[in-house]
Amino acid sequence: MDQIYIPKNRQGLEPGTYVKIIPIEEKTIERSYFYNIKELEPIKLEIVNKIFSIIKNLTKYNNIIIAGSLLDKGFNFKDIDVLLINEEKINEKNVEKILESRLKIPIHLIHMTQKELKKALMIDPIWRIMLNKSISYKRIPPLPKTNLNYKYLDAQMIKSNLLIENSECLTGNEKYKLTRNLIAIYLFVKQKHLSKENIEREIEEKLNIESEELKNNIIDEKFIKKYKKFYKKFEKEIIKNAAKQEKAN
Amino acid sequence: MPQNRKKLIDLFIGHISEAVSHEILIRSTENKEIASHYKKELENLLDRSKKYREKINPKNSSLPEKDIDYIKTKIIIKVKTELKKRISLGYKNIDLGLIEILVDKFLKEAKIS
Numbered sequence: 001m002d003q004i005y006i007p008k009n010r011q012g013l014e015p016g017t018y019v020k021i022i023p024i025e026e027k028t029i030e031r032s033y034f035y036n037i038k039e040l041e042p043i044k045l046e047i048v049n050k051i052f053s054i055i056k057n058l059t060k061y062n063n064i065i066i067a068g069s070l071l072d073k074g075f076n077f078k079d080i081d082v083l084l085i086n087e088e089k090i091n092e093k094n095v096e097k098i099l100e101s102r103l104k105i106p107i108h109l110i111h112m113t114q115k116e117l118k119k120a121l122m123i124d125p126i127w128r129i130m131l132n133k134s135i136s137y138k139r140i141p142p143l144p145k146t147n148l149n150y151k152y153l154d155a156q157m158i159k160s161n162l163l164i165e166n167s168e169c170l171t172g173n174e175k176y177k178l179t180r181n182l183i184a185i186y187l188f189v190k191q192k193h194l195s196k197e198n199i200e201r202e203i204e205e206k207l208n209i210e211s212e213e214l215k216n217n218i219i220d221e222k223f224i225k226k227y228k229k230f231y232k233k234f235e236k237e238i239i240k241n242a243a244k245q246e247k248a249n
Numbered sequence: 250m251p252q253n254r255k256k257l258i259d260l261f262i263g264h265i266s267e268a269v270s271h272e273i274l275i276r277s278t279e280n281k282e283i284a285s286h287y288k289k290e291l292e293n294l295l296d297r298s299k300k301y302r303e304k305i306n307p308k309n310s311s312l313p314e315k316d317i318d319y320i321k322t323k324i325i326i327k328v329k330t331e332l333k334k335r336i337s338l339g340y341k342n343i344d345l346g347l348i349e350i351l352v353d354k355f356l357k358e359a360k361i362s
Binding site for chain 2: 108110111112116119120123124149151152154155156158159161162165166169174177181239240242243244246247249
């Protein structure tokens with residue numbers, strides 16, 4: 001008996017499907033790169049391939065990367081994050097509009113040059129999280145070393161202050177996102193690996209709450225107190241280091 | 250002002266204040282271009298503030314002058330306090346002159362002024 005291997009993440013060919021095996025003419029097979037995606041619903045893969053194909057026919061590109069909640073299990077995504085790496089100027093809004101009109105799904109298109117992406121990965125945890133779980137048209141080079149710019153991180157962290165003052169009015173998802181932002185910056189500063197799993201583990205460890213509870217808005221006063229204490233202490237550290245960096249420059 | 254309305258105004262103030270502080274801090278760094286690529290969270294912050302604004306009173310009718318002054322003053326004080334704390338510790342290039350400009354811009358977007 002011989003065996004035939006097919007990619008685990010594929011369109012069609014569900015287990016149990018009858019197939020006919022016939023030789024094809026030799027041609028280059030284009031295969032996307034999957035990063036930390038164990039499985040993906042076939043319909044989503046179809047959407048991803050469609051995005052690649054539309055962009056390829058529309059503009060020049062160095063790479064196309066799909067990230068965000070589309071790649072999470074289920075169908076709770078509001079839009080699709082598409083990162084288009086290209087050295088030339090493009091009409092971002094126009095590409096976004098074309099993708100949306102063909103797919104009928106909201107698209108959040110971000111255009112960057114390779115140099116900009118490298119810098120973003122060095123200074124901003126959000127980009128590291130994005131690329132940690134993604135599908136790309138071409139291979140993504142290894143992540144660059146981090147460069148801690150504390151004032152920049154302070155600016156990104158200040159948004160998470162909202163949870164302290166307005167906890168009773170925010171939805172569970174809003175609370176989760178603000179907490180995720182704070183913890184992602186914390187892990188980035190502590191030079192720890194950034195992934196959704198690591199962030200959620202750290203949320204549980206530092207704030208004694210499971211992410212699902214947070215998303216479902218099952219929180220109490222104890223959590224807010226813990227969050228505030230953690231935020232204020234970490235904010236102090238960030239501001240102190242930012243001021244030190246400013247003086248050194 | 251009724252308690253619920255006051256809460257909504259406070260929420261609105263909180264959201265705009267964080268957005269203004271964030272924007273001024275980002276502009277004081279050399280990395281504002283990088284931040285400009287990912288505006289989704291800032292946009293969410295502003296979208297939420299617009300929702301609160303619509304709950305305060307219908308968006309097509311303007312707020313009483315007294316409320317507009319209260320909101321604007323509160324935001325300016327809040328942002329100034331945050332930024333001055335940082336300046337006193339050694340932050341450079343923080344343009345406090347931007348506070349009023351950005352507050353006006355965001356309030357206009359939210360159809361407050």
